[in-house]
Amino acid sequence: MTSLPEQLLPGTRRALLHRIATAQSEGRAPSLVAAVQRQGQIVWSGSRSCVDDHAPDTDTQFRIGSITKTFTAVLVLRLRDEGLLNLDDPLEKHLPGTGVGDVTIHQLLGHSAGLAAESPGPWWERTPGALRPELADVLGEQTRMHVPGHRHHYSNPGYTLLGALIEKVRGASWEQALQREILEPLDMRRTSSQPRSPHAGGWAVHPWADVMLPEPMEDLGLMAPAGQLWSTTGDLLRFAAFLAEGDDRVLSAASVRQMREPSAPGESGDWEIAYGLGLQVLRTDGRTLIGHTGSLPGFLASLWIDIENDVSAVVLTNTTAGVVVGGVAADLVGIVAEAEPRIPEPWRPLPEVDTELLALTGPWYWGTRANILRMTAGGGVELRPMQGGGRGARFIARPDGTWVGLDGYYAGETLRVVRNEDGSVNHLDLGSFVFTREPYDPAAAVPGGVDGGGWRGLEV
Structure with missing residues (x-):
């Protein structure tokens, strides 16, 4: 049984407060609120405000902009998991008449459909x-900027199309589907398409003077699936827990993992950030973070999750510019992960032992390259090089006795046992590669055969 998270140390709490205080002060933000979660529980929250005794808390709504896209992506993945569509389907199959129906649902989710970044004027974020x-x-x-599938090009209209797709296939509005299928199951009572008190007002701060201007807060209409939502740090950390582990009431862990996998090449020269299916993937300071940033006039937002260290952070502020909220949220994750590393769960034996599978564990050789096969929970296996890096993967069992790769070079590839007529194991076949118990085992079916002279030294 997993223990509850311990209280953060005083030094860690002070470092977190210092980071957001610096961000609010140097960024000249009217207000800023942040919270950190570990092991599914909020372990720290803090805020700063330009108004004395009026700082926001974990229940104060801010507009979250493009973090909305992650919610929209979850709704699309739910339709896929229910068998109502495939991600490789062209949009035209389910939503005819758009004029861009040849792009696939997968391309829209990952911003590789080649569509324009913004809707044509007037400025859609500041108009009804x-x-x-x-x-x-x-x-x-002008709908096409690039050839579909060839590169990542962020597109807000692309997520408008996904919202329309959800409505067409589900037979309900995007907002109704969101409420019923995500917000209610996850108990996100303070997330909504329109602001609900208490909520922050959106402000623009003059770049060269300490004065402010209120920003309009428009209903985005058809563009809502790209950036409409309002939420709180408390609700977004509930959403973070779901994105980390999945929740069968909403989306399985396997489908959530798929959202986190980069779906298209990033911009040229940018190897630190990629885009999955409705999720950004950031590599910083040796950590991989998943989540999303968001902005609309008057608001900036960021949600980052470190799966390995089990730390999530949310930062929300009510200013149009000035605070790099993505960097602040990443720093909050880093402060906790470095100052108070995750304590590993106790080692425990598997609940049951498959003796046939146990017999397959140990060394296997791809040519002369030594690999180790290990058992994992649920009848899965893991195959990794014995030394150094190289090709390896985790595999999950299929009903037919084979395994399919979950990650790495062999993601999606099939691993199977090839047996002799007497039932003994001849070799493992992994995507046509032969793994044998001995380097180039002459008794195994090695393609090209094995020299009959056997291993030899240098003849002089």
């Missing part, structure tokens, strides 16, 4: 959605 009543108004005339 009623100005764009139809999808044609959102897409405009």
